[in-house]
Amino acid sequence: MSELPPATRARRPLPTFQASAKQALANTQLRRNLYKATHTIRAKRGQVVDEMPDWQKLREAGRALKERSLRHLDTYLLELEDSVQRAGGQVHWARDAREANAIVTQIVHEHGAREVIKVKSLTTDEIKLNQALAARGIEAIETDLAELIIQMAGESSSHILVPAIHKNRSEIRELFMRTLNIDNLTDEPRELTNAARAHLRRKFLSTRVAISGVNFAVAETGTVCVVESEGNGRMCVTLPRVLISVMGIEKVIPTWQDLEVFLQLLPRSSTGERMNPYTSLWTGVSEGDGPQEFHLVLLDNGRTRVLADTIGRQTLNCIRCSACLNICPVYERTGGHAYSSVYPGPIGAILTPQLLGIEKASSLPYASTLCGACYDVCPVKINIPEVLIYLRGRIVRQKQDHHQLRARMDPENVAMKLMARTFESRQRYEQAQKLAQFGQLPFKHGGVIDALPGPLASWTALRDLQPVPKQSFRDWWRSRKLPQEAQQEVDS
């Protein structure tokens, strides 16, 4: 993949998933929270998807619309730029995180604001916008309840949809009492929510600049869409004088009509609701209603690299619903932090390595059992297992290219080579079967292989292996009586 543009910035590789996952697995409270969360949302999603007789047709339409947008991305971005400008908005282009942060910071600075309010946005987490603003002395206030909680706690998100799912109510109560200077507060979620409402209301009414992400941006009309539940999104896109929205370039959709597909797919896949409480759609600036200055920042930050890969490209279909997280047997146990990225779960396992460069996150494509449940639930039909296997292949080939000698000596590589040669010829295959029939004897107990030696022991430590049978299919086929022989026996 040498023809691809290089990673935008040199970065150290992420910690390996396997190491981070071990830590997460040891936390039993986290595992309980995760189990409850993933299974609850999973069940709700199942119900509202099952009531849709045309769900598969909607999925296919969603996929096709994304394919159309991506295959003609330059056309649609230019159309979007034009539409937004005609509606009174300003459009900015940012090649990478640094450039996007500089643009946003500059706009905030020009308005002399020391504080900005923010709608939950994965894209601004990806580019670490809050830190960039802080470096210029601007405080970014997260207004989504979960984002507020983890911002107060100085932690990071563990789930796309419910970022603070790793924290329980008593932890949150303590945090609020400490940070918001409240003396008496119970751990009732309603009371905690009301405390956050009162705290944020003052900010909403007085802050002059807001920053949001974007769920969809319509090229045809310049309409930007933010989908949410709490009303903090509506507050941010309605009350301040200045609104800045940051979107990954893949969020553009061709026409207004196309929203009829995505506004059905997203809420049902995400929160398991027929429709989320609030969806805001605005087209540039409206006289007498809402912000009178609107900026739209178009962000690349590795996305064109994903786009260049014809198999990986489908990753950009993602509408960030998190259905793949909730269904994943791996995510359900490790949680989001193990993925060391703002994009956790199956989608993160394929998106992060492609955005950062595969050498920076080479353990992530292995964070999967390849069971395929993520593909089944994906509302835009991203074939996550296909991309996972493809990325694993790229990782292996890259290792072989980079460390030729060591790679050739690598036991796994040697074993695979041997296997390939064995399967190439009938003779070698049958010889190997014979060898295995005898070779397995010392490890066979009670009809199964339950303890293999050396590096293979980690496989049998958790599961039994079926032994090679005494008679192979080929042996049986050769030894069976042909019809005429059987007939002769009957005659005699």
Next chain:
Amino acid sequence: MNTGSTAREEMLHRIHTALRDVPAEEQPQDVMVMRDYRRSDATAQQDEVVERFVERVAEYKVTVRRIEEASLPETIATTCAARALRRLVIPTDLPESWLPSGVELLQDNNTLTSLSYEQLDTSDGVLTGCALGIAQTGTIVLDGDAYQGRRVITLLPDYHLCVVFEDQIVDLVPEAIERLSDAVLRQRRPITFISGPSATSDIELSRVEGVHGPRTLDVLVVRNSRSYTP
């Protein structure tokens, strides 16, 4: 901005390079999109659709009532009394007959210099109409047109009483998007979809209704003979 145009050119160039597998003559419409999902249901009776709307709005823990047009003023008045509203925000174009007596009315004339955020925040509620309702999802759509006012008046008050006429209710999401296309394509109106009061499940996934928007939403579904849709 010099760096701006450089970034723009370079991003467009990167995209162009990334898409070299796409034939130069391919047009966006060449990528097939099958719209064979439900776009309208010809067999659905309007009364059935309205019933579904009422049912699904109610599932969001919203009080929703079906009434006759003649009893609308009285129902608005009794609802305001039952909710103990003293200061009610109204958009300036609301029909005279809707206005309840015995309540202080705060009229918003749809400009940024009208009611202040402070006035809206300290009011007891807001009364509006809507652009349309969606039965499939129990959604109310506001587009800032007749009887709705600007977005902020339905956001800051803690209570929202919304009047929906039966002929404003469509069955499916695609029908709603279709009906809104003029408001967006020609008028560039800001649009808000409201499905129940705001809610969060961020703390241990237990659902709390009412976070930042109006914590209570009441809906009156009115059987109407003449159309209120402008």
